Amino acid sequence: xxxxxxxxxxxxxxxxxxxYVREGLLPAGQLTSPNQASYDSGHERRLKLIRALxxxxxxxxxxxxxxxxxxxxxxxxxHNVLGVAAKRITALEGGEPGPELDDARExxxxxxxxxxxxxxxxxxxxxxxxxxxxALRRAGHGGFVELLDDYAAAAEPVARADLDxxxxxxxxxxxxxxxxxxxxxxxxxxxxLRRLAHVDASARAYGDGRPREPRGAG
Amino acid sequence: xxxxxxxxxxxxxxxxxxxYVREGLLPAGQLTSPNQASYDSGHERRLKLIRALxxxxxxxxxxxxxxxxxxxxxxxxxHNVLGVAAKRITALEGGEPGPELDDARExxxxxxxxxxxxxxxxxxxxxxxxxxxxALRRAGHGGFVELLDDYAAAAEPVARADLDxxxxxxxxxxxxxxxxxxxxxxxxxxxxLRRLAHVDASARAYGDGRPREPRGAG
DNA sequence: CCAATATGGATAGTGGCACTCTCCGCTATC
DNA sequence: GATAGCGGAGAGTGCCACTATCCATATTGG
Numbered sequence: 038x039x040x041x042x043x044x045x046x047x048x049x050x051x052x053x054x055x056x057y058v059r060e061g062l063l064p065a066g067q068l069t070s071p072n073q074a075s076y077d078s079g080h081e082r083r084l085k086l087i088r089a090l091x092x093x094x095x096x097x098x099x100x101x102x103x104x105x106x107x108x109x110x111x112x113x114x115x116h117n118v119l120g121v122a123a124k125r126i127t128a129l130e131g132g133e134p135g136p137e138l139d140d141a142r143e144x145x146x147x148x149x150x151x152x153x154x155x156x157x158x159x160x161x162x163x164x165x166x167x168x169x170x171x172a173l174r175r176a177g178h179g180g181f182v183e184l185l186d187d188y189a190a191a192a193e194p195v196a197r198a199d200l201d202x203x204x205x206x207x208x209x210x211x212x213x214x215x216x217x218x219x220x221x222x223x224x225x226x227x228x229x230l231r232r233l234a235h236v237d238a239s240a241r242a243y244g245d246g247r248p249r250e251p252r253g254a255g
Numbered sequence: 256x257x258x259x260x261x262x263x264x265x266x267x268x269x270x271x272x273x274x275y276v277r278e279g280l281l282p283a284g285q286l287t288s289p290n291q292a293s294y295d296s297g298h299e300r301r302l303k304l305i306r307a308l309x310x311x312x313x314x315x316x317x318x319x320x321x322x323x324x325x326x327x328x329x330x331x332x333x334h335n336v337l338g339v340a341a342k343r344i345t346a347l348e349g350g351e352p353g354p355e356l357d358d359a360r361e362x363x364x365x366x367x368x369x370x371x372x373x374x375x376x377x378x379x380x381x382x383x384x385x386x387x388x389x390a391l392r393r394a395g396h397g398g399f400v401e402l403l404d405d406y407a408a409a410a411e412p413v414a415r416a417d418l419d420x421x422x423x424x425x426x427x428x429x430x431x432x433x434x435x436x437x438x439x440x441x442x443x444x445x446x447x448l449r450r451l452a453h454v455d456a457s458a459r460a461y462g463d464g465r466p467r468e469p470r471g472a473g
Numbered sequence: 474c475c476a477a478t479a480t481g482g483a484t485a486g487t488g489g490c491a492c493t494c495t496c497c498g499c500t501a502t503c
Numbered sequence: 504g505a506t507a508g509c510g511g512a513g514a515g516t517g518c519c520a521c522t523a524t525c526c527a528t529a530t531t532g533g
Contacts, residue, residue: 041479052522072481072528082395089394093387116457123450154455162450169311169444176307177300178436180420187416189448191409196452198405200460202398218396226387228442230407232341232380234414237372239334242418270493290499290510
C-alpha cells in the first residue's frame with residue numbers, strides 16, 4: 038500500500054507519518070521508484086503501537102523511539118525490553134538527592150525484603166517509588182505511605198496476570214510487543230479501574246442518597 | 256516570610272512562584288507595603304502540593320488550577336473533589352467515536368454490573384477505561400482485555416485503602432487535599448509497585464537461577 | 474496524451490506549555 | 504547611602520509534537 042492508504046487505515050495524517058519516518062520511529066517504505074514507496078501491514082501495526090503508547094500511555098516520542106529500538110534489536114533479552122519500557126514510562130529522574138531520598142530508598146529496600154520480591158531498590162521502578170514517597174512526605178501526606186503494603190499486595194496478582202499474558206505469546210516480536218503494551222496500557226487500564234472503584238467506594242461512604250450496602254470482602 | 260524564604264523552603268524559584276501567583280495557582284502574599292508582601296505556611300504547603308501534582312502526578316498546570324479551585328471552594332462536596340481530581344488526571348478526550356468505542360463502553364457497563372460497582376460507564380473514569388480497551392484492540396492486543404477482571408479485583412482493595420485513609424481526615428481542607436494526593440500520587444505509587452512486581456515476576460520466569468545481568472548488556 | 478492528484482523528501486513554521494528574563498520603581502537592611 | 508531584595512507585568516525561551524510549504528516526479532482517469 039502507499040502512504041495515503043496507510044494514513045487512512047491508521048488514522049495518522051500523511052505529514053505525521055512522514056515525520057515519524059524522519060524521526061526514526063517508523064521504517065521507511067520500500068522504494069519502487071525514486072519517489073514512490075510501498076508500505077505493508079507491519080508499518081500499520083507499528084503505527085498503531087506508536088499511537089497507543091503516545092495517546093494512551095502518555096510516552097514522549099523520544100521514549101517511544103527508545104522502546105521501539107529495543108524491540109527491534111533481536112539481541113535484547115525479553116526482560117531488558119520490560120526494563121526499558123518500565124524505565125521510560127516515568128521520566129522521574131530521582132529528584133533532589135538528600136536524606137529524605139536516602140530514607141525513602143531504604144524504605145523501598147525494606148519493602149522488597151518484606152515481600153520477598155526479587156527486584157532492586159535502585160532499579161528505575163524502585164527509584165520512582167522512592168520519589169513518590171518523598172513527594173508524599175513533602176506534601177504533608179506522609180501518612181499515605183502506610184498504604185504501601187496494601188498497594189504492594191494488590192500489585193502482586195496484577196503483575197502475575199501480566200506475566201501470564203505475556204507468557205502465552207510465542208513469537209518474539211509478538212512477545213516483546215505485548216510486554217510493552219502490557220506495561221504501558223496495563224497501567225492506564227488499572228488507573229481507570231482504580232478511579233471507577235473510587236467512585237463506587239465514595240458513593241458508598243459519602244452517600245449519594247442510596248442506603249449503604251455491604252460488599253463481599255471487606 | 257517573604258518570597259525569598261518561601262522559595263528556599265519550597266525549592267521553587269522566585270520567578271516561578273511569581274508565575275504561579277499570576278496564573279492563579281497560588282494566592283498572592285499579604286501586602287505590607289505597595290511592593291512588599293508576606294507569605295505563610297499555607298503558601299508553602301500549597302506550593303508543595305502544586306509541585307507534587309506537577310512533578311510526580313504529571314498533571315498540567317491547567318489541570319492543577321482546576322483541582323485547586325475545587326479544593327478551595329467550600330461549597331464543593333468531597334466526592335466532587337474526587338471527581339475533578341480523577342477527571343483531570345487523564346486528558347483522554349474520548350477518542351474517535353465509532354462502533355469500537357460503543358462496544359468498549361458496553362463492556363465497561365457490563366463490568367460495573369458484574370462487580371456491583373456504583374459507578375457510571377459514562378463517567379470520566381469509565382470513558383478512560385473504554386478508551387484503553389479500544390487502544391488495546393487497535394494495537395492488536397485485544398487479548399489483554401481478558402485481564403480486566405483480574406485488574407478490577409486488585410483495584411477494589413486499593414480503592415478501599417484509599418478511602419479509608421481519606422476517611423481518617425477530620426478537617427475539610429486536609430480531607431480534600433488527601434483525596435487529591437491519594438488519587439494522583441497513589442496512582443504513581445501503585446504504578447511503581449506494579450513495575451517492581453514485574454521485575455520480580457520476570458526474574459522468576461525468565462532469569463531464575465542465573466546471576467543478574469548488568470543493565471545494557473546483551 | 475494530458476491534466477489532476479498523489480508521492481517522497483526536505484526545510485521552515487506553528488501552537489502549546491512551563492517557565493525564565495528583563496525591567497520598573499520602591500523597600501528593607503547593613 | 505549603597506546594596507540587595509521586592510511586587511508586578513510584559514516579553515522571550517526552549518522543548519515538543521506536529522503542520523505547512525515547496526519541489527520534482529509518479530500514478531491515475533479520461
